[in-house]
Amino acid sequence: YFDLQENKSVIYTYDTKRQHNKIVHATKHAIPMMTGTGAFLLWVETEQPTKTGVKWSIRQLNITTNQVKTLDTGESRFDTSPPRIDVTSTRASWITQEATAQKTVSTIKTYSLKTGKITPLQSFILTTGKTRDGLFTYEHRDSDDGVTLYTSHYNNGQNIRVLETLDGAYKKEISGLIDFSRSGTYLALGTEGDAIFQPIGLDEQTLNYSASSAQTTIDGIQFLSNTQVVFREGIHQLMYADLKAKTVAPLTNFEDLVSLPLLQDGKLTYSITNRKKSTLHVVKLLPSN
Helix, strand or coil, X not given: CEXXXXXXXXXXXXXXXXXXXXXXXXXXXXXXXXXXXXXXXXXXXXXXXCCCCEEEEEEEEECCCCEEEEEEEEEECXXXXXXXXXXXXXXEXXXXXEEXXXXXXXXXXXXXXXXXXXXXXXXXXXXXXXXXXXXXXXXXXXXXXXXXEEEEEEECCEEEEEXXXXXXXXEEECXXXXXXEECCCEEEEECECEEEEEECXXXXXXXXXXXXXXXXXXXXXXXXXXXXXXXXXXXXXXXXXXXXXXXXXXXXXCCCEXXXXXXXXXXXXXXXXXXXXXXXXXXXXXXXX
């Protein structure tokens, strides 16, 4: 976990057996996000904004060797944002955006955790003259089944937002998207008021779940298996969806505050805060048959 302070950021590891905290990295820069898998931690560091933009770097720490290295660097200019890293079991991925007054080039990059090689997958160009034309990437999600993109398609200044997989298996115009995730044959979408589970290439009906109110947000989508999904309804409860049985049920009680769930290395983790007490919950998942 990391502690973002006013003039520095500190990354800690916590030994659950010894119940001991250890500082593994400290920097004068801000850390807006961190993720990881296995022995690797990956995070984004951002410098203080300047008149031209915000300089960023993507760093990696190997916990077994304590080696820190920089994987990528850049500068977010003209209202673009620093990258967001996503990880699968074998790789990490992010989108860089090189922007000028005339155009923005968005490039999807993948980083092999085994070989240490960075590979550009695809680039998209948005021209930003009198009218906008081309494609702009907002967010991406990665999984062992491939990359999913949430993009804006501009044609002569007109804009539609599209959710699409990089392999072409799924493409749909959609607005108001808050969160999304993909497993092998399903795509899960979170919007205001609804969770939508759409089959990809299957002759099945879509499972729709309506939240307690139309303004309640759906986010924190995590596939436990191809047909088992956990998500957060609002900020008070985690829900469990069984796509095979077409059912949705509460996973937690209605709490004061429930964090976004995290799924990594066979464990589902979330925290519950009630008044002044916060409790971390770790659920070990059993192998599916």
